[in-house]
Amino acid sequence: MARKSAAVRREEILAATVEEIEATGLRALRVSDVAARLGLSASLVIYHFETKEALVAEAFDFAGRQDIDRARELAAGQVSALQRLRDVVGWYLPSGSSRSWKIWIDAWSAGLFDAGLRATFAALDREWKSILVHLMDEAIAAGECTAPEGGTASGATRVLAFLDGLAIQVMVNSETVDTEALSTWVDDFLTRELG
Numbered sequence: 001m002a003r004k005s006a007a008v009r010r011e012e013i014l015a016a017t018v019e020e021i022e023a024t025g026l027r028a029l030r031v032s033d034v035a036a037r038l039g040l041s042a043s044l045v046i047y048h049f050e051t052k053e054a055l056v057a058e059a060f061d062f063a064g065r066q067d068i069d070r071a072r073e074l075a076a077g078q079v080s081a082l083q084r085l086r087d088v089v090g091w092y093l094p095s096g097s098s099r100s101w102k103i104w105i106d107a108w109s110a111g112l113f114d115a116g117l118r119a120t121f122a123a124l125d126r127e128w129k130s131i132l133v134h135l136m137d138e139a140i141a142a143g144e145c146t147a148p149e150g151g152t153a154s155g156a157t158r159v160l161a162f163l164d165g166l167a168i169q170v171m172v173n174s175e176t177v178d179t180e181a182l183s184t185w186v187d188d189f190l191t192r193e194l195g
Contacts, residue, residue, distance in 0.1 A: 010048050012038055017059035018103065026106040031055065057116040060107050064124040071131050081138035082145055082194070088131060089190065092163055093182060094170045101167045125160065132156035136194070146195035155193055162189055 004012070016037040021029055031052050032042040049055035074087045094101045111117040136152040139145045148155025166185065169177045 006048070009044075011062070013040075013045055013048055013055070014059045014062040017055055018063045021056075021059065021103045021106065022100045025102070026056065026110050029056070053114065053116060056107075056110070057114070057120050060103070060117065061120045061124070063103065064120070068124065068127050068131070071128070075131050075135055080144055081135050081142055085132065085135040085139060086187075086190065088135065089159065089163065089186060090183070092128075092160075093186065094167045094179075101171050105168060105171055128160055129153065129156040132159055139194070148193050158193060159190070162186075 013034065017029070017034050020034050020037060024033070029052070031045050034055070035042045035045045045055065046052075049058060071088050071091065074091055075084050077084050077087065079087070107117060108121065111121050133152045133156045136145075136148065136155055140147050140152070148158070163186070166177065166182055170179075170182060
């Protein structure tokens, strides 16, 4: 059997790490459990990532990049810019995202104490905002909406803050926020934000 390249092995380890975090949470994450998912030794995982902290930061970057790649696909669609913006926002929601919001909430908490994770999330946040800003600018130029107060960068920040806050409510207080209400609230928010 041929050995896997380092890049392929690293990607498998990152995917398994994300799966393990989704299943057990970040606090319970052990390198040995990630390794067991793949039938590897924990030392091989550490060989590729040096520390558990580095593994975790790269796993979140890996998961985030997959989400951003999907958002970029939606943003490049053939419908109006405003509809593409709504599609991206809809996909970002807890009911539409390919990733479990549990891992992001868990990671944000860990990022309070880990500068590497904080930097990972800041970079991902900048990319999400750039997608939204581009779509807002395109929709404004096409006359589909008006500019948000303070400009598109400020509007994108407000949209993400609103969505993140709703996601937390859905995840930790789901009996008071159902997905139908969530969609209505987001639609109303976007309408107010973009006129």
